[in-house]
Every structure is written in structure tokens, then in C-alpha cells.
Amino acid sequence: MSETERRWAQQALARMRAARAAEEPVPLRRYPVPEGWGVALYFRDESRRPAGSIKHRLVQRLFEDAVARGDVRQDTTVVEAGAGNAAVATAYFAQLIGVPSIAVVPGKTSAAKRARIARYGGVCHPFDPPAAIYDEAARLAVELGGHYLDHLHGAAHAEDWRGPDSVGASLLAQVVAAHGGPPAWAVVGVGTGMTSATLGRHLRYHGYPTRLAVVDPENSAYWPSWVTGYAGYGTGMPSRIEGIGRPRVEPAFLPSVIDLVMPVPDAASVAAMRHLATATGWSAGPSTGANLWGALRLVHRMREGGEKGSIATVIGDGSPDERRLDPGPYAETIDRFLAGGTWTEPTP
Incomplete structure (x- = not known):
């Protein structure tokens, strides 16, 4: 570094x-x-x-760990899968530290849910079938040279x-x-x-x-x-x-x-x-x-x-x-x- x-x-x-x-x-x-x-x-x-x-604290700890480890740097795009609260929190913390974020969301995600992510500068990347958004998020992070936050797996060690x-x-x-x-x-x-x-x-x-x-x-x-x-x-x-x-x-x-x-x-x-x-x-x-x-x-x-x-x-x-x-x-x-x-x- x-x-x-x-x-x-x-x-x-x-x-x-x-x-x-x-x-x-x-x-x-x-x-x-x-x-x-x-x-x-x-x-x-x-x-x-x-x-x-309630996802706010979990995502903050994952961001802190990723930054401290060097997985997220000033030019890193942070990618998360889902259109719910974890995706909103991901956009929030990415905006806070000044990095771009992408949420891979199911194609039928409502405009209201997309707006919650966009409120904090997050970009929605629609993808179907819904069960495949996790693999797509991992693929997209590799393609962009970014970081897949993956809160579902990171949660086991976050607290x-x-x-x-x-x-x-x-x-x-x-x-x-x-x-x-x-x-x-x-x-x-x-x-x-x-x-x-x-x-x-x-x-x-x-x-x-x-x-x-x-x-x-x-x-x-x-x-x-x-x-x-x-x-x-x-x-x-x-x-x-x-x-x-x-x-x-x-x-x-x-x-x-x-x-x-x-x-x-x-x-x-x-x-x-x-x-x-x-x-x-x-x-x-x-x-x-x-x-x-x-x-x-x-x-x-x-x-x-x-x-x-x-x-x-x-x-x-x-x-x-x-x-x-x-x-x-x-x-x-x-x-x-x-x-x-x-x-x-x-x-x-």
C-alpha cells in the first residue's frame, strides 16, 4: 500500500x-x-x-474491515447483491467515504426500492434470475476491479x-x-x-x-x-x-x-x-x-x-x-x- x-x-x-x-x-x-x-x-x-x-451497523463493520485490509481503496467500486436494507446501507457508506457503489438487483425490483439505493448515490444493476444476483455481483466486482461486499458471508465474523x-x-x-x-x-x-x-x-x-x-x-x-x-x-x-x-x-x-x-x-x-x-x-x-x-x-x-x-x-x-x-x-x-x-x- x-x-x-x-x-x-x-x-x-x-x-x-x-x-x-x-x-x-x-x-x-x-x-x-x-x-x-x-x-x-x-x-x-x-x-x-x-x-x-438494523443492517446499518453490519455494513459499517464490513466497510471498516475492507478499508483496513486494503480491499477497498479510493478508486474501488463496491458491489453488493440485493435491493433491500443491506444494499441501501452499502450505498450510504460508499458515498460517505467517496467511492462508487453498485447494487445488483432482481429485474423486477420496484422503483421505490431502487430510489432508496439511488438516494445515496448507488447505481442499480438489474439482473435475472433473482437467485443468480450473487454470482453476478461477484463477477461484476472482478470485471470492474472492485470489491464484492457480500454481507451474507461477511456477517458471520462482523460482530x-x-x-x-x-x-x-x-x-x-x-x-x-x-x-x-x-x-x-x-x-x-x-x-x-x-x-x-x-x-x-x-x-x-x-x-x-x-x-x-x-x-x-x-x-x-x-x-x-x-x-x-x-x-x-x-x-x-x-x-x-x-x-x-x-x-x-x-x-x-x-x-x-x-x-x-x-x-x-x-x-x-x-x-x-x-x-x-x-x-x-x-x-x-x-x-x-x-x-x-x-x-x-x-x-x-x-x-x-x-x-x-x-x-x-x-x-x-x-x-x-x-x-x-x-x-x-x-x-x-x-x-x-x-x-x-x-x-x-x-x-x-
């Missing part, structure tokens, strides 16, 4: 450190569980990150699960401060698998009694993989819930640290997302709806068992997604539960 390249790397890393230092604290929000139930439900609002989602700075550790610390002790349950979705893997190991390492639950949407490989113990499980179909669910088990997923995986119907995720907006005014995406659905099921479980305490989860992003699903029956489940404590799910 030349002196010019070294100086640029130092400046790029300094910009990222300064951006992190300037961030507003991520708030912890309390959802209004009925009084007298003895269970509190908390959300850490990761949508308040500058890039708007320090022992320390206090990961999303999971920060969530736990906030709930301990707010509630006076660790939560009975932590609930997260799985996209890359990083959040559940770091949180689960952090819980065990520090001796927390908190149990870890994962919510998984339709068409995702994680729930059947966890049930069967087969890491090679694949569905061949993409998730309809942005940010969580994968047609294959990603490298960061660590099933051994998870206590419970709950499959969540996609319509239930949308129903819970809309309920959250109505009940609290919080704007969130359907992955957060899946978290709420899973958390409310655990509230019911705790009440049935006479258990008191708290449940911790996250608002993963702030982008509502109006999928063409029928959330009505699942909305009735939520309303009935909060009104009278009875949990009955629609028959599929």
Missing part, C-alpha cells in the same frame, strides 16, 4: 468513526401491553440508524459477540436499565443470521437467563433447518418479508444458541406491522411485524405459565411494505388477545 493509499484509508476510517460518534442514541420503546398482565414488551428502534435499518457494542448486547443493556433486570425472552428475525448468533452467544457468555426466540417467515429455510438439524436445507423460494428469511441457510446462522424458532405467516407479519402503526404511531416494516407477532405469542405463553418479566425485540427498519396479503384474520387474533387475553390463530 502506497503512502497515498494509506492516507486515504486513514481518512475513510476516520469518516466512519466520526459518523458513528455523531449518531443519535438508538431509542428503546415500550409497547403498550395491557396493564396487570405482568409482562413488559420493549423494542430497540434500529430504524433510527442513518441508513434506516464481537462478547463485547457490549453489538445490537444484541445493546438491546439487553437497555432493557436491564429500563426494567431492572434481563428480559425473559429476546425475539429477533433472521436474515443473515448475525443478530441471533451474536445475541445467543452473548447471552451464554455473560450468564443471562434470557431465552432466545427467532421468528421465520414463509419460504425460509431457517425454521425447517432448526427443526431437522440439517444445515443444507433449502426452499428455492425467496422470502416475501424484506430483511428476514432466506431460501438457504446462511453461514452466520447458529442454531445451537436458539431456544425456539417460530414460523410466522406472512399475512400475520403484515397484520402486526399495521397494528403497531395504529397502536403506537411507529412506522416499521413487516419484519418488525413478525417480531411483534412472535413477541405477543410469548406474552401469551408467559401469562399461561404464570411468568412475569419482560420481552425484548427490535424495530428492524422503518419501511412499511404493503404486500398483497390478507391480514384480516391475523389482525383479529391480535385484537382479541389484547382485549381479553385469548390467543387463537387462524387455521391455515
